[in-house]
Amino acid sequence: MSFIGILKKKRSKNVDNKNIDRAILVFENTSEVIRAENVLKSQGWKIKVMGPPPEIRSGCDLVIEIPLIEDLNILRSLEEAGASPLEIVPVSSPLLQPVDLFQNKDFGKYLMIRAANMKLTIDKETQNIVNVSGGGCPDVPYLAQEMVGKTIFDAPEPRKIGHTLCGYALQLAYEEMTRRCSL
Amino acid sequence: MFAVAGTIPVQDFPLVAGEVFLEGDSISIQRNRVAVNRGTPALLAAAIKTCEVLDQGAPYGYLAGDIGLGDGSRRLYKFMTGDLRQIDSRSKPGKSFKVITFHYLQPDVDWHNQVLYAIKEMTKMPILIADAGFMYAAKMSGEAKKYDLFTPDIGELAFLADEEAPHPFYTRGFILHEEDRIHELIARAYKHNNAARCLLVKGKQDCVADRQGIQATIDSPVEEAMEAMGGTGDTLTGIVTALIESGMEIMKASTVAAKANRLAGHYAQPTPATQVMEIIRQIPKALEKILNEAKRGEEWERQS
Numbered sequence: 001m002s003f004i005g006i007l008k009k010k011r012s013k014n015v016d017n018k019n020i021d022r023a024i025l026v027f028e029n030t031s032e033v034i035r036a037e038n039v040l041k042s043q044g045w046k047i048k049v050m051g052p053p054p055e056i057r058s059g060c061d062l063v064i065e066i067p068l069i070e071d072l073n074i075l076r077s078l079e080e081a082g083a084s085p086l087e088i089v090p091v092s093s094p095l096l097q098p099v100d101l102f103q104n105k106d107f108g109k110y111l112m113i114r115a116a117n118m119k120l121t122i123d124k125e126t127q128n129i130v131n132v133s134g135g136g137c138p139d140v141p142y143l144a145q146e147m148v149g150k151t152i153f154d155a156p157e158p159r160k161i162g163h164t165l166c167g168y169a170l171q172l173a174y175e176e177m178t179r180r181c182s183l
Numbered sequence: 184m185f186a187v188a189g190t191i192p193v194q195d196f197p198l199v200a201g202e203v204f205l206e207g208d209s210i211s212i213q214r215n216r217v218a219v220n221r222g223t224p225a226l227l228a229a230a231i232k233t234c235e236v237l238d239q240g241a242p243y244g245y246l247a248g249d250i251g252l253g254d255g256s257r258r259l260y261k262f263m264t265g266d267l268r269q270i271d272s273r274s275k276p277g278k279s280f281k282v283i284t285f286h287y288l289q290p291d292v293d294w295h296n297q298v299l300y301a302i303k304e305m306t307k308m309p310i311l312i313a314d315a316g317f318m319y320a321a322k323m324s325g326e327a328k329k330y331d332l333f334t335p336d337i338g339e340l341a342f343l344a345d346e347e348a349p350h351p352f353y354t355r356g357f358i359l360h361e362e363d364r365i366h367e368l369i370a371r372a373y374k375h376n377n378a379a380r381c382l383l384v385k386g387k388q389d390c391v392a393d394r395q396g397i398q399a400t401i402d403s404p405v406e407e408a409m410e411a412m413g414g415t416g417d418t419l420t421g422i423v424t425a426l427i428e429s430g431m432e433i434m435k436a437s438t439v440a441a442k443a444n445r446l447a448g449h450y451a452q453p454t455p456a457t458q459v460m461e462i463i464r465q466i467p468k469a470l471e472k473i474l475n476e477a478k479r480g481e482e483w484e485r486q487s
Contacts, residue, residue, distance in 0.1 A: 020323045020349045021292045068349055069290050070253060092345045101356060110455040112411045117338040117351035121411040121455045130456035133221070133413040134338060136315030138287050139251020141222035142192035144413050144449075163251030164289070164350040166316075183318065 009094040018093040023068035025078075025085040026052065040064070042045045043077055053094050065091060069137060072171075073163035099169065103175050115172035120147075127181055128149045130177070137164035152181050184279065185428040186272065186309075187230065188317070189223025189247040189261060189286035190255050196248025199260050200266065203244040205231045208460050212244050212273070221414030223286045225459050226314075229421030232466040237429045241295035243280070249289065255314075260269055264301040282310045282423045285317035286417070290350070295320035297328060310427055314420045322377045323349055330379035332433055334420045337365070337386040341427075344368040366397060375411035381409055381424060382431045385416045386433075391434055391440035401441040404449040414459030419444040422466065439477060443470040 025031045033049060040047050048065040061095055064085075066074050080083050090096050097115040106112075110130060112121040118140070121131040128151050132144035139162045147155040158171040187203070199213040201251065210224050210231075219228045230242050244284070245263055249255030270279060283302070295317065300308065313321045314334045314427075321327050322343055335343055342351040365384065372378040373394045384390040389401040409415045423440035427433055446460075446469035451461040466467045 021320070022291060044457070067253075067291075073252065086421075090349045090353060093348055093353075094351075096347060096353045096355070098352050099354060099356070105407075107408065107411065107455050110408075110411065112455060116354065117342070119337070119411060123456065131411050131413050131458075133411060133415070134336065136251070136290070136339070137235055137251055138190040138222075138249040138256060138286065138289055138316065139289065141190075141220065141413075142250040143286065144221055145192055148413075163253075165350045167251060169352050 008126055013104070019065075020090070021068050022065050022091040023071055023088050024052065024091055024094065025064040025074075026087045026089070027064060027085050030062050032083060032085075033064060035081075036064055036078055036085065039081040039083050040074065041065070041076060045074060054090075069164050071157060071165060072167045076159065081127055085170065099172070102173070111177070112175045113177050113180075116169035118166060118169040118173050120170060120173040122177060122181070127153065129155055132170065135166035135169065137166035139163045139167045140170070143167060143170055153175055184240060184243055184282070185230075185282035185424060186243045186245060186280045187223065187284045187286060187424065188228055188259065188288065189226065189315075190249035190259070190474075191224065191246055192222060192250055192252050192287060193215050193248045194252075194417075196255070198247040198255070198262055200245050200262070201243065203227050203231065203246075203436040204241055210244075219415060219460050219463065221459055223417070224416040226283075226284070226286055226421040226424070228306035228460070229418035229444075229466055230425040230462045231421075231427035233422045233470060235471045236467050237298065237425060237431060237464055242425070246375075249287075251289070255287035257291065257294060259288065260291065260294035260298055264297045267298070267301040270305060279307065280309045282422065282428045284311065284312040285315070285321075286420065287315045288317045288320070290316045290320040290323065292320055293326045295324050296326070299326060303340060303406040305373070310433070311379075311414065312420070312424055314416070319350060321379075325438055326378050327375070327379055332381045332423070332427075333379040333381060334383045334384065334385065334416065334423065335386065335451055336416055337368075340365070340368045340372065340382070340384050343377045344371040344375075346371075346377060363380040369396065373379060374379070375438065383419070383438065385419055385441075389419075389445070391437040391441070393434070399438045401438060401445065401449065404445055406445065406448040406453055408455045408457065409445075409448045409462075411454060411455035411458060412457055415444070415448065415462060418447070418459060418462060418466070420471070439473055443473045444485065
């Protein structure tokens, strides 16, 4: 399953504010849970191994609870250790899907792509990233600083230097922009 | 005095608290300088420019370096919970906050609640404004109505309207931001108590709203390029913060700020590649014009 595909899910249910800023990592089997737990604990993450909520029971009887906002950073650590989860879902609403709609705005010389709360704009001729806007997590100004002024193909990928869900949203916009620039 | 809490996108930027000044294209606090690109430095720079027009003192900044790891935000949350509790008992004259604006901070519900708890212990409750990550935490905590003003963009408004979404990344498709559904999104955000007392929604049209619905719409001048520019929402939040500090009522301040921000954008003649400092430089000229027009309007109303 792809890095972004890990976040995909199907339905929806009632909300509960308790643990609303937490997410659940779902794995294929218990030994993978234990391996991931070791990786994350050794890096100092505040995580909890627990039983899954009924909506996402799919064989494995354990999941790992993590801080939702920082999932990009956590997923990168797990991917580097070869311990990627099957999926990641919000604790408060385990069947929510991440945003998968893109909005494009053509300014003539410039093209802007929005994914969720993040917008990425390039100069169509040079393919230079001219602006990054939207978002509210602290890696957004950092990502903008690192990406603006570089071409879409030379700029660092948000998934590699970002840390939060806003970074994730920017990654989606980046992937869509890269796809369009490659046509 | 008003305070602004946020982060600086530099990993080793220290935790600092003190008055913030604008020096050229950088803000300066406790001998630390940082360039104004977007984010909290842009908010502060816009607030400082507004203060120049209003003849007000400098904002007080609570700042820490954070590139998204959340470490700087958490240090800052911890510091603020202690510092805010001490403010009323300090011998230092003049340090009390009429307005506090929270901005680019890692959304963390536990720390949000601790900061809010510390604020509730202050002798005089300040006006509370939240934008960006801290607004996400305020909504997630279920305490949104404790705030006086949220300043979301249209995507963030959809997140506020979606009672299930823990972050804008998870806003459900059927709710997702469509500017022609703004009335519905505002109503839904209030229905589920996920909005502050007032909302200043930034977008193609800026809307000022409360629980009763949209009270003002500001749609001119139009500079479409501003949507692509990083920091134009931050400047709006900075302007409205300084106007509220001056004693202006929140809804009026929101309307004046939206007009001034749009006019400053118009003066800068931006393209999607323009950087936000170009707009910040135009704020005094734009704000003076808007304030003079407002004054003339009020005089005319009084006479008639």
